[in-house]
Amino acid sequence: MEQQSPKELILRSLKEKSSLKQDIFQNTSQTFALLKTVVKEVAEELNQYHKTDKRVTVEYKDVSDRQVQIRVAGDTVIFYMHTNIFDFDKSHRIWKTSYVKEENFRSFCGMIQIFNFLADSFKYNRVNDLGYLIGRIFLNKELHYFVEGKRQLGFLYNDFVNTVIDRVALKAIVESSILYCLNFDLYTPPFDSVKEITVSDIQAVEANMQSTGKRLGFRFQADTDQIE
Numbered sequence: 001m002e003q004q005s006p007k008e009l010i011l012r013s014l015k016e017k018s019s020l021k022q023d024i025f026q027n028t029s030q031t032f033a034l035l036k037t038v039v040k041e042v043a044e045e046l047n048q049y050h051k052t053d054k055r056v057t058v059e060y061k062d063v064s065d066r067q068v069q070i071r072v073a074g075d076t077v078i079f080y081m082h083t084n085i086f087d088f089d090k091s092h093r094i095w096k097t098s099y100v101k102e103e104n105f106r107s108f109c110g111m112i113q114i115f116n117f118l119a120d121s122f123k124y125n126r127v128n129d130l131g132y133l134i135g136r137i138f139l140n141k142e143l144h145y146f147v148e149g150k151r152q153l154g155f156l157y158n159d160f161v162n163t164v165i166d167r168v169a170l171k172a173i174v175e176s177s178i179l180y181c182l183n184f185d186l187y188t189p190p191f192d193s194v195k196e197i198t199v200s201d202i203q204a205v206e207a208n209m210q211s212t213g214k215r216l217g218f219r220f221q222a223d224t225d226q227i228e
Contacts, residue, residue: 020105021085024141028110029065031139031165032081035112036068038170039079042178043070070174071119075181078115078131079174085110086138099144099161109138114149114173116181134180137173139165152176 004012043060050057061069066081087108088094100106114135121129135149138160145165147157153176163169 016105017108020108020141024085024108024110024139025083027141027143028081028112028139031110031143031170032066032068032079032112034167035079035170035174036062038167039068039070039174042171042174046072046178070178071122072178072182074119075178076117076119076122077174077177077181078117080113080115082111082113094146094160097161106140106142106144109140112137112139114153114177116177116184132184134184135173135177137165145169147173149177149180151180153180 040060040062043058047058056073057071058073059071061071063069066083067078069076069078071077085108094100094107113133114137115131116134117131118129120126121131135147135153137145137147137157139145143164144160145157145163146160147153153173156176157163157169157173
């Protein structure tokens with residue numbers, strides 16, 4: 001077999017990978033645009049509860065082409081589309097499927113990340129507050145998808161071989177994300193970590209006395225995946 005020149009190898013890579021990644025990016029962008037409409041729909045449906053309790057609101061915010069937010073009572077759930085395309089380590093479970101073994105390029109995926117923040121972090125511009133990654137949606141050139149995440153997000157949406165992303169799937173993921181966040185409660189930080197503050201700290205208390213997070217003082221990985 002004749003050895004290919006560097007130019008030929010480059011052109012081959014452009015054909016096999018670069019064009020493929022552009023296709024996946026287009027799929028991910030279109031899926032994210034659909035996700036925005038789904039998040040807005042869910043926000044409108046859930047905000048009906050505002051009629052029952054005026055103190056509780058659900059708000060939709062279209063931040064950019066790559067970010068959309070939904071505020072549900074005291075929580076903000078952020079969906080963020082990454083601009084890059086990813087492959088997986090050969091030890092990842094998708095490489096054990098016949099679906100990927102038959103066509104290796106099926107493993108390349110776009111990614112949409114799901115974050116949870118306290119709503120007050122944005123309301124009061126507490127820029128040092130902590131947020132948490134609770135899930136990641138991966139989808140490939142054929143729109144097959146799976147989700148890595150906490151609790152129900154980690155096992156309800158992991159049939160990469162057979163499932164294709166659509167409006168119904170996106171709505172289920174959005175609702176599962178909100179449900180997880182509502183059950184992920186705010187913990188007080190350890191007493192010894194805040195027992196001493198400076199004069200400037202107390203003077204700036206309205207702005208940002210200390211960073212806040214739902215599991216401040218604890219590793220997020222320690223949060224149980226068990227459904228309560």
